[in-house]
Amino acid sequence: MEGGFTSLRSKNRWDPPRQEQDMESLRGKVGLVTGGSRGIGLAIARALVAEGVQVAVTGRNAAHLSAARPRIESAGPGSVETLQADVRRYAEVERAVAATVARFGGLDILINNAGIGIFAEVAEMTPEQWAEVIDTNLTGVFNACHAAIPQLRRRDGGFIINISSLAGRNSFASAASYCASKAGLNAFSEALMQEVRYDGIRVSYVMPGSVATAFGRGGDQSMGADWKIAPEEVAEVVLNLLRHDRRSLPSRVELRPSKPRKP
Ligand SMILES: NC(=O)c1ccc[n+]([C@@H]2O[C@H](COP(=O)([O-])OP(=O)(O)OC[C@H]3O[C@@H](n4cnc5c(N)ncnc54)[C@H](OP(=O)(O)O)[C@@H]3O)[C@@H](O)[C@H]2O)c1
Numbered sequence: 001m002e003g004g005f006t007s008l009r010s011k012n013r014w015d016p017p018r019q020e021q022d023m024e025s026l027r028g029k030v031g032l033v034t035g036g037s038r039g040i041g042l043a044i045a046r047a048l049v050a051e052g053v054q055v056a057v058t059g060r061n062a063a064h065l066s067a068a069r070p071r072i073e074s075a076g077p078g079s080v081e082t083l084q085a086d087v088r089r090y091a092e093v094e095r096a097v098a099a100t101v102a103r104f105g106g107l108d109i110l111i112n113n114a115g116i117g118i119f120a121e122v123a124e125m126t127p128e129q130w131a132e133v134i135d136t137n138l139t140g141v142f143n144a145c146h147a148a149i150p151q152l153r154r155r156d157g158g159f160i161i162n163i164s165s166l167a168g169r170n171s172f173a174s175a176a177s178y179c180a181s182k183a184g185l186n187a188f189s190e191a192l193m194q195e196v197r198y199d200g201i202r203v204s205y206v207m208p209g210s211v212a213t214a215f216g217r218g219g220d221q222s223m224g225a226d227w228k229i230a231p232e233e234v235a236e237v238v239l240n241l242l243r244h245d246r247r248s249l250p251s252r253v254e255l256r257p258s259k260p261r262k263p
Contacts, residue, residue, distance in 0.1 A: 035114030157200020
C-alpha cells in the first residue's frame, strides 16, 4: 500500500520531483481562465498556452477579449477560445464551461481569477457596490466551480486554482468588501479542497500582494510601481502548482513583493 513512499525513502537519497514528466503532461490539457482578458488572468492564459494547454478565457467586455486573443495566441502552441461571460451570472458561466468542453473535448484546469475591487468605507459604500464585489469575487467562484466540477470528474480529476489576495488575511480600511470577499474565498477554497480531493481534483489558492495591473485603478491602464509583483510571476506560481508532484498538494500560496514600498 505504502510501497511507493517506502521505496522512495529506502533509496536513502533525494529524488527530484518528476518535473519533466509533469510539464509534458500539461500539453493538450484544457483550461478555463475566468477574467483572462487583462492583467493576471491574461498572463496565466499566456503561460498555459505556452505550455501547450488549450485555453478558454472569459471576460465581460468583448473589446478586451478581442484584444487579448492575439496576445494569448502568440504565446503558442496551445489553442485559444474567448468567451463573453459574466461570472456573476450562473447561466453565462454554465454556457462558457459547455462551450469550452464543446470546443476542446473536456476540461482539466479551472483558474478562478476574475475579480474586482471597489474601495470605500462601509458608511459610504452602496449596497449595490457591496453586492458587486461579493457576487464577482466569491459567488462567481462558486458559479464556475459548480459548473466545472462535473466536467473535471468526467476526466478523473483536474485542478481548480483560485486567485485570492493577501487582503483575504490582512484586512485594511476602505476595503471591507474586498477583504471579506477574499477571506470568504480562502475558506471556500479550503472546504472545496477537502470535498473533491478524492476525485483527483486538486484545489489551491494563491494570495498575491500588490500586482502591477490596472486593478482598482478606475480605468487607468498604467501598470503601477516597479516594486509590485509582475502578473507573469503569479502565472509562474500557477504553472508550478499544476506541475507539482501528485503525492502532495500546496493548497495555499502567499506571494509577496520582495521589497514592498516602505510605509
Ligand atoms: N492587482 C493586484 O494587486 C491583485 C492582488 C491580489 C489579488 N488580485 C486578484 O487577482 C485577480 C485579477 O486581478 P487583476 O489585477 O488582473 O485585475 P484586472 O487587471 O482588473 O483584470 C480583471 C479581469 O477580470 C475580468 N472580470 C472582472 N469582473 C468580471 C466578471 N464579473 N465576469 C468575468 N470577468 C470579469 C476582467 O474582464 P473585463 O475586461 O471584461 O472587465 C479582467 O479580465 C482578481 O481576483 C484580484 O482580486 C489582484
